[in-house]
Amino acid sequence: MARIIGVCNQKGGTGKTTSAINITSYLGLVNQKTLLVDMDPQGNATSGVGFNSEERKSIYDVITGKVSLGESISKTQWPHLYILPAHISLTGGEIELVNIEHRESQLKRELDKIREDFSYIIIDAPPSLGLLTVNVLVASDTLIIPIQCEYYALEGVSNLLHTIDLIRERLNPSLEIEGVLLTMADFRTRLTLQVIEEVRRYFGEKTFNTIIPRNIKLAEAPSFGKPIHFYDYLCVGAKAYLNLAEEILKEKIDVNSLVTQMDFQRTADQRA
Ligand SMILES: Nc1ncnc2c1ncn2[C@@H]1O[C@H](COP(=O)(O)OP(=O)(O)O)[C@@H](O)[C@H]1O
Numbered sequence: 001m002a003r004i005i006g007v008c009n010q011k012g013g014t015g016k017t018t019s020a021i022n023i024t025s026y027l028g029l030v031n032q033k034t035l036l037v038d039m040d041p042q043g044n045a046t047s048g049v050g051f052n053s054e055e056r057k058s059i060y061d062v063i064t065g066k067v068s069l070g071e072s073i074s075k076t077q078w079p080h081l082y083i084l085p086a087h088i089s090l091t092g093g094e095i096e097l098v099n100i101e102h103r104e105s106q107l108k109r110e111l112d113k114i115r116e117d118f119s120y121i122i123i124d125a126p127p128s129l130g131l132l133t134v135n136v137l138v139a140s141d142t143l144i145i146p147i148q149c150e151y152y153a154l155e156g157v158s159n160l161l162h163t164i165d166l167i168r169e170r171l172n173p174s175l176e177i178e179g180v181l182l183t184m185a186d187f188r189t190r191l192t193l194q195v196i197e198e199v200r201r202y203f204g205e206k207t208f209n210t211i212i213p214r215n216i217k218l219a220e221a222p223s224f225g226k227p228i229h230f231y232d233y234l235c236v237g238a239k240a241y242l243n244l245a246e247e248i249l250k251e252k253i254d255v256n257s258l259v260t261q262m263d264f265q266r267t268a269d270q271r272a
């Protein structure tokens with residue numbers, strides 16, 4: 001039965017989508033059947049795995065009850081990686097959900113139907129604390145909270161924690177924090193070192209050991225529709241997300257056993 005992990009922070013640009021894409025891709029690479037659920041109307045996770053959301057029905061159609069999940073989930077071109085895409089119409093989803101009964105648990109209700117089919121379900125949340133994010137909090141077993149190493153890094157985090165507490169009280173008592181993830185670290189700056197210290201003081205053990213460095217390759221890969229492993233598997237960003245996947249799996253990943261970029265290209269070419 002799938003473990004459902006939401007990637008949340010209502011602040012934009014903290015590395016939610018980048019993390020959701022690359023965590024799912026590494027879990028898939030170690031043969032865990034994984035579903036990436038794009039809950040952000042921007043659809044960045046959808047395009048970031050090279051998927052054109054126009055091709056299929058989106059999560060919007062699913063949570064408003066218009067289509068079944070089966071009609072909306074697609075296999076991506078990456079190993080064991082499936083997508084439940086979003087497109088801009090999801091913006092309307094927030095409004096439309098207002099009139100639905102149990103509107104906070106629509107996503108949970110739908111994901112419960114397919115939980116048996118996957119090992120992991122990773123949900124990329126939008127940059128707000130609105131109804132779509134509430135749906136993510138209700139549907140998740142655990143949460144990953146990416147925090148960017150920048151000024152005011154912890155700003156807004158107390159709002160998020162408060163919302164998580166409310167959700168625990170009323171809708172999802174077993175919701176846990178999987179981990180707080182420091183992103184876009186520039187280890188040459190004092191600011192980064194201060195933020196790391198501050199976050200570790202605040203969250204203690206809940207902070208992932210893995211810290212994601214600022215790495216231009218991580219910013220480039222989505223424009224090619226590729227998870228980092230298939231864009232440049234040797235870059236520091238790839239190594240960091242591999243380490244993060246190990247922390248989530250609580251086991252070592254044998255790098256040599258992974259489908260390398262070249263192997264992958266070769267099989268793709270053979271198939272074509
Ligand atoms: N570790 C990183 N190094 C460099 N750029 C990054 C890194 N992580 C994310 N980015 C870039 O920063 C921007 C915001 O990241 P994104 O993952 O989209 O954040 P969010 O989903 O929280 O809004 C994107 O342009 C992304 O490519």
Ligand SMILES: [Mg+2]
Binds near residue numbers: 044
């Ligand atoms: Mg995003």
